[in-house]
Amino acid sequence: MSTIVEPKNNGINVDDDFDVAEMEKTDSDLLDIRAKDAQEVEHSLTALEAVKAYPMALFWSVTVSMCVIMEGYDTILIGNFFAYPTFAKKYGQYIDSNGNYQLTAAWQSGLNDSGGVGAFFGVLLNGYLVDKFGQKRVIIGALVTMCAMVLVTFFAPNVGVLLAGEVLCGLPWGVFASSAPAYASEVLPLQLRVFMTSYTNMCFIIGQLIAAGVLAGLEGRTDQWSYRIPFALQWLWPAFLIPLMFFAPESPWYLVRKGRFAEAELSLTRLQRKTANINVKDTLATIIHTDNLERELTAGTSYWDCFRGPEAWRTEIACVAFVGQVTSGMGFAYNSTYFFQQVGLTTRQTYLLNTGCTAMALTGTLVSWFAVLPYFGRRQIYLVGMSTLTIILFIIGILNVWTTKEHVAMAQAVLCLIWTFFFQMSIGQLGWALPAEVGSTRLRQKTVCLARNAYYVANVIQGVLQPYLMNPADWNVKGYAGFVWGATAFVTLVWAFFRLPETKGRTFEELDWLFAQKTPTRKFRTTEVNIFDREGRETLQAVAVARK
Template sequence: MEKEEPVTVHHLDKLKEKPDVHEARQKLNADAQESAELAHSLSISDAIRAYPMALFWCFAISMCIIMEGYDQILVPSLFAYPTFQKKYGEFVDYGSDGQPRYQLTAAWQAGLGNAAVVGAFAGTLINGYVVDIFGHRHVLQASLIAMIGSIFITFFSNTVSVLCVGQLIAGVPWGIFATVAPAYASECLPMKLRVYLTSWANMCFCIGQLIAAGVLRGLSGRTDEWGFRIPFALQWVWPVILIPLLYFAPNSPWHEVRKGRIQNAESNLRRLQKSSTGIDVSKTLAEIIHTNDFEQEMSVGTTYWDCFKGVERRRTEIACMAFVGQVLSGSNFAYNSSYFFEQLGLGTSTVYSLSIGGLALAFLGTLINWFFCMPYFGRRFLYISGMASMSIVLVTIGILNVWRSRTSVIYAQAGLAMFWNLLFDMTVGQLGWAIPAEIGSTRLRQKTICLARVSYYLVNIVAGVLQPYFMNPSAWNLRGYTGFFWGATGFFVFVWAYFRLPESKDRTYEELDMLFSMKVNARKFKQTDVNLYSGGERETAAK
């Protein structure tokens, strides 16, 4: 008996003028339902076996983010680097050893810390348009080529102003990298795996920051300019590796469906899925088309303005706040802690050793999250509990600052900052990437992620301006008391998340569409049943 071929929109186009188009539509719905049921029943190990190439390409594309993570910690860490201070800073006084001491002013610290953020802000907004036109692969390759040129400016800069311009220009491709990777992962992987590879972006940040800390620790003994120019030059390594590799990456099948290129979508799915595992590519494609059709019925557009219309406004708010929470949890204070450690009175070698230790804990936190948290706990629980825990740690650092003259207290504050790194990457650090990548509608996913990341950059710019003034001895010189401020902002996000953050674990994109369209309360998302196919109608019913 001949095997019955699943029906897709490609088939429907051929049947538009035929009387059995309704039957074809019912077949499409049946295939989509079967694919959705399989998505729920698929175990993580089965999903890994079924999507090996999708995992590979998601890992490869996310590797671009290593460069942003590398630079994100590189420049702030150089503020405590003696040769960098001498090159770009101003004379302050003579140290106890009789040697002159230099410091960058708080204004230039803020300027250098935010230059790349401003550039990334522009790159993120641009990305929302260009990816929709050209697709993820072409945009990434163009950005990597631009990255190669921008590094020349930072490497050869002789003044702090030129260095600032170089950071500004380099930020544009970084903004693109940071928003392409989670969107690509969310569209190429099954439901059981999407949270791991959307949050893998955070792991790439950890890897980049760990590499930067190790490089700086290894070069901290140099007394010439190569001590900070070599770290800049190492940024050329990644584009050389990734440009030829990404040439072969498939485009997202969701992107192809939105563009009406159904055959291309099916071809890309076959490159991402392993057919020998029993997963029918045509039925996966039917689910993508079914979801896209539903969103079109809901009048979901594809522009930035559409992100602020109707139910999409709520989804955009959640995506933006989830990302902004990474900053308001105190990341500018505790995550980039080299300068904080220096202001505590620790030596350069100890500062960078502690920084490496903190980043190693961040890496460990990511693994704990993957293997012991996300498989068993929901996004909502982890985000809320993480935000509460980090706020308590930050306030404790502030309280301990009352006794900052004691050596034991100094190391206790440093230890708490490192512990904060562990908590951050077990919870908010990961989910700040994963939630925006899955909470928006599929037709607006890339733009929702871009808006969320833009919100992150805007808040990060403000935080990047404030943080040097909090810490700089020639400015407010608050040291550990800064923990009170960030503890308060973290508590604000905790309150928001309790009332507004819904649970998206184990939900297909179409189920999320339905829950949002029915305006289900955030605290009831987990307890609400969604039946998309009963009697041919989409409906929800609370348990």
């Protein structure tokens, strides 16, 4: 276990009585020393030491991320209702040749995409709201809104009202999905950043696992409560999250951006353990130093600034990394209940496999946390993960040649479970973690929002395409869809090889320096970063002047 580095004062008085806000205005050298000391300490911490030093930051990150459980719950709920007999009978549009109710491919596409459409606008709005009101107040407002919107889906008399309800529910979902990883990245140290930003993905899985269990448990009911009870369960989360969030500390990065240094220091005091060998004022100095650096490199904090200068590459990485979850075949292999049904598996087999699929996702996430993320870089994990998913999808497509045999259909279903395991061990985690850590701190919320919206757009396209691929009244390609998504996964793999840099072990300030220097993709891991020496400052000043 490494030892926490003791701060060095380099002959300058840096006692705890100084005023960080005043120092920021009058003594940049002292600010540099404080920031450098804090950065050395942060690099020296092990994951276990970071957990001991930031217990409350972990607690509040977990709390905020739990809001995402509701979106994960409803995402798998509405998609898997298509194969749910009572739901199909209530909202179905026609009876197929086997005498079963089904929604048309058009309505399936609409319902699949409705939540994403609402979330798109919720995410877009969140980028402005958080900048004005902060994470805490926006999340509380979204939770209250969520309670009201669930009423529409619960009492929906027809499929049109249900679709409208899903769109309205998507508005707060967008807030949760973009706020949770951004909040985690801003309150946690370097060693815990990837775990808690990707914990948002774990909350999706928890929501999906709950939904899968609820659906399997209610599958035998033949009345309206078989689908109304799953909708009603969404009220449980706001009931205890709303009171809890009133006590959550605001992000210190947001407070520094607003010039509220005293409040930022108080927030850090609540997030860090007092007995830890970490100086709150040093941490605050690092935040101020990074914010000053980004003020020089970034012209503003608007969405447009995300596409200027070095930020354009950072935004590209965030967006494509998130979109990679869709292009890797998630809509086909992950939400695979309807696919299982179309290849001939029984309703009971379908929902048991769906529950198993979600359990595999949870297992893959845990394996990723304890056996993958601590030892391998982001780039390496993404490349190996996407390669594996591509191969599995092509195998599913090849097996479809013999799909008339029951054991082949079961083999395809098992491959979907294996795909889910590898997805959550790699792309599923990094799709959330990379956008939260790759953007500059002044534009982080908007970078995450753009990345999440890129995901929603891709998911809408996938949501339109996938039902037509599967529906027996339309293209009915069944397992051959593996070739379609295998091709998109391969294209994403090629992009990652040339454009995705290694960000593991880098502080936000170091990433600013690397992107400002236009460091080649494959040299991010080995390049030495010089932020505090004269040459490093001159380089960044030259970049700032060039941008202006």
